[in-house]
Amino acid sequence: MAAAPLYCVCRQPYDFNLFMIECDICKDWFHGSCVQVEEHHAADIDVYHCPNCHPIHGPSLMKKRKNWHRHDYTEEDDGRRPVQAGTAVFIQQLKTRHFPSAEEIVVRLLGSHVTWHYLETEGFQYPIIVEDMEGLGLKLPPTSFSVRDVQHYVGGEKVIDVIDVARQADSKMKLSEFVKYYYQPNRPKVLNLISLEFSDTKMADLVKVPDIAREMSWVEKYWPHDSIFPKPFVQKYCLMGVKNSYTDFHIDFGGTSVWYHVLWGEKIFYLIKPTKTNLELYESWSSSANQSEVFFGDKVEQCYKCVVQQGTTVLLPTGWIHAVLTSQDCMAFGGNFLHDLNIGMQLKCYEMERRLKTPDLFKFPYFEAISWYVARNLLKTLKELREEKCQPQGYLVEGVKALISALKTWLRRELTAPNSEIPDHIRPSLLIKELSWEIRHLEAQEEDSSKAVKSQGNASFSPERHHQARKVARRFKDHHRRYHHHLQHQHQYHHEPKLQSNLDILELHTREVLKRLEVDPLKEQDSDAGSKVNRTFKKVVQSSATTVDGNHDNALRLVLCNGRIVCERLRLGNRVLKAERDEALPCQQHHISPEKPSSCQQVKMEAGLQCVARVTHHAELRIKLTNLSVLKKKEKDEEGEKDKEEQIESSDSGSSEEEECEMRNSGSQHKPLKREHPSSPSRVPEGGAVTQGTWSSNSAVCVSSTTVAVEECLCTDSSLSSVFHPSKRHTQNSSPISNQATKGKRPKKGDATSKQRLSKLMKMSTHTRLLL
Template sequence: VMAAAPLYCVCRQPYDVSRFMIECDICKDWFHGSCVQVEEHHAVDIDVYHCPNCDVVNGPSLMKRRTNWHRHDYTEPDDGSKPVQAGTAVFISQLQNRSFASGEEVLVRMQGESVTPRYLEKHGFSQPIAVTEMEGLGLRLPPPSFSVRDVEQYVGGNKVIDVIDVARQADSKMKLSEFIKYYTGDQRPKVLNLISLEFSDTRMSELVVVPDVAQQMSWVENYWPDDSFFPKPFVQKYCLMGVKGCYTDFHIDFGGTSVWYHVLWGEKIFYLIPPTVANLALYEAWSSSTNQSEVFFGDKVDKCYKCVVPQGTTLLIPTGWIHAVLTSQDCMAFGGNFLHNLNIGMQLRCYEMERRLKTPDLFKFPYFEAICWYVAKNLLETLKELREDSRPPQTYLVEGVKALIGALKTWLKREVTEPTSEVPDHIRPNHLIKELTKEVRYLEVREQQPADQDPVCGQAVYQKTSFDSYGARRARRAARKLREQQRLAPKASSNLDVLERHTREVLRRLEVGPLEEDPAFCSTVHGKLNKVSTASAAALEFLEDNHLRLTLVNGRIIRERPTSPSTAEAIQGMLSMAGLLCPSDPQKEAPGPPEPWWSGPEGPPMPTPAGGPPHLHPRLHGDAKSPMDSQGNSSSEAWDHRGPETDTYQYCDPSMSPPLHPSKRPAPNPPPISNQATKGKRPKKGMATAKQRLSKILKISRHSRVFV
């Protein structure tokens, strides 16, 4: 019998890993923080904890005593030897007294209506954008009178949130209602910051509409399929609430995402550092150092720009920008993150940096690799569409695809040692990478052409945007379909076309015995026959007429016995080339040497080539034997006889057998010594067309002075 799970706390419930608990230092029992009114961020301040039962006898819990204002552990002795750590009261005071380069040097100020995907495609998205005139931006928010209590009403007070203790730069969990109580209270013993409240799944989501540019460019919005096995990432709508003195140290947003950020009320100060190669290398080294909190990263780079974002201003931060944020006064802001096509290489670089730094999954973009596979699949379709329309893609898209190919290859190799696959089920990764690589190679060849001309017709081409609306993409597909239909429409017949049709008509009169096999095999054979040349496929439609008598009279083809041995041989050889003739019943074949078909009174005997009868193509299986009927008659006599005893023939295709490993495949057959139909040469794949086969007939028949 299994032992009952131990019960804890005054509520006598089993242990729940998702709930914060604290141990009593007297009775050694464990209690839920919510049951004994102890918040997680308060627990670090308790030196000796007494539970409600023990404090009756032993008195209240003993608290830690503060001994410094510049260290994360405020109980460390202040001997002047320890440097200031980020987020502490001393750090905030020093930061506000520092001087920085003006953010106006890197900031681009724009009107809301001007910030569009087309503008960013043309000018790039490499510098922060500040928008003060909101009209046309597409952003919809609650009015500035919207308070933290309103947030609690729309989101729900029981929602568990992650809160940052700024002085310690450590996070802890608490209910939203407790945070609102702290925010609106008269006493704030600590500086707490809330920056990770994503509310897409709450009623407050209806009050916020993301800026059009972020919506239209977002990978998640454009490429994430509704039937994905992975849950859709929600990173577009965050509510940030911080009190005066909140500080978030330098960081790059997860996955290299770009950010839209609007201050509803209050003020934020951003410290911005561009993502140059040198700065990114310095950032990675700083992030992995043991004394990271003691070093202000802005001092390690050439320039750190200070940008004040007042109430009513929207800030757009591009991919990879390193930034820290100070809340200079109580503030509520809304923001969101989005991946896009403009800076794919930088996004991938940031993601790989996160992996090297072993960033916890909680602080990474959800299913980043999965969405990259979805994007790769869609970009492949985009590149194919542009190529079909003879429209070159923009440079940023080509460079992004190249970076994406490299990343996808790396992730596939990594699967061998780290099987944490995020490859969607309906995507064939190796095939997708191969197809993308082919498109890139095509573009590299095309670059040798003038950039503004179509390599086919030399006309100016239109630079297509990758953010066209769904309707525009649909219209382009319809136009391509119409052009394809026009291309396939019947055209005026040329002389060669007339000759081709006449050749097909000749071949349609060539008969082969019915297939006397089981239906499953017949369906397989028919499937194979559908893949042979046009003339052979046409001959297949008339299998029911199993007698061949062709003769040429006054330029017309009539059904008779073959006019000459050479013509019949040519016809048989032509069918053999198409793979249509092969003895179907080996029991009917004589074990001895084959009797030539001309052994009857129809014509004189002819020497048999050493390589076997001339009408058997070298790619047919089995012994090279002439087809004989059950009476031992020649094949020409068997063709004259109409009845159920007629010999049958079947299509023998080696591809019906399972393919062998290259090391186990037999050596290719040598070419036949003599073959009147092929002139001793194996026809190359795709070369045995109807016109060529008719040419063989004409050449063979010249000695008879017969013209078809």
């Protein structure tokens, strides 16, 4: 194996961490520290002669300055090239510029007021200035602390990064060399030291970070002691700048927030809000080729000037774009920290750094690794809040959402460009899944609560809602009055009401009974189209005769008049039908016990049709409905549907034809039909009560359903009455409803024949799609 080549007068292998310069004569490489050449001086050398070539070829040749407004001061000054940032001309122009005062945006507070509770409540969106550090928890050296003292505590051999302001270029040098430069009476260059992190030095004991920065810092809160990655040290920086030092517009790495304290001297901050537009302009400006020739403050709407004097502390929020000018020699202390209040903005800044291909040296150390640690701890926090039934803060929910999106992006990136910062003991896919579930759960709760609050707020405060509610109340009141007040007390309408169809009359009555009985949903026998029209019902077995006797207001009288069916609801009681005089009684809930399905459906339907055929044109039907469900048709608008309902008074005479039908169906010695169940139900006792296990004696059609648990009986009334004017009707009760009371009577002379009545009813059944 060949030996590594040796360089310099020290004959050591090449070390990329050390600055080296090439001799233009012998082409050998030399360490800057070995030949007494500093890195920032190397840019000023035009031709370099090493110590070996110096005796023969003379000293090195230096570049000649030809301008004061360009980074390359050897360019010819023809007046056509723009001024670049950091040059002497630029600094002079910057001092003469006018900027709006930062008092419009900064928040001035006492040190004791800058607490976690305050920032969590009020937010951390604008810079905070504290003129007296008392109450901040900040500890600093005295104002007599000097640059030499820094060298004493940190060590002169520490290599630091300095900025050549005129060229806006970075270079490395030892701290002892910078101290030597600082105390020169005539400084040949403007050098700025802003990146001396001293957490691992003796000077760390002299400085204590403000309490708020330590409490909020992700590194302090979430970084585990057993992490495989080295802990980031970004909390303690010493900034030593000479007069006219300038740092161009930038966002601190990783979108971190910053605390600054000017120990002595003065600094001027130029602040720009991190709005969406400004961030887009900043990214475009940073990636442009002529970045140094354009003052970014001129591209945005507002750029504020903030002068920070000795003894003042500044807290700069996440993402703020800022430039800094050192108006006089200054020493300041500061630090960076990530926190929970602005997670989304921090992630945006980090992704912007990636797009701009920022070197790792100027990025937050292990930003992705600490983000995974934070995600794990935030998941634990969300779980605890959910178990305690507490709602997390809005900023935390939004931050977790942004973090989930970033983690997914990083996880996909690992497949194509492995550069993993995922801790070994974290399962990334499971962590993302659990965080996403917690967010979905919170969103569902938030949506439910917002709907409830919205509906309550609209009902309480919206005048339109009040008007609509009153309108609905009036409609309901009219509906209640129309169907529950006595028909004799109704007033004549001022306009002709809309005529109701036969099916509408039955539907309205059915809905009323449903509301009073509070029955279970009705189930159809079949799912085919025929079952929608020919609905079959089962007979009802009442659980208590007393209950039925107290609920006789469920009767409906149907009267055929001029080829149409009109309805009149009557109350059944004490073996007679009498017109309603008072408002309907409160509904009584009945407990119905269904019977077993019967096997004689067809025979019963035929027998029922034969009975209906004998009913005269004054046929009156009474329907007893129990356990009905909400019908499929939506309830039509109740307004304008009132009909002039003719009131029918029951007469003492009845139809013998109907009585014979009733006797045939419910006589004391009932003979079952061919396919009827052997155990035929008994007749109804006088008084209208139906005991458990009996059938209604007035049934005209009764069909059992084998698939539906609800039961219903379609009944016909045996009592008939003539149509009188309401003023001429009798007030006495109608004749008893009993097969024995009307047995043997025949139809009056002149009434229609059974064949004619059957023909009319069949036509009506065809048009109304109603099976009787």
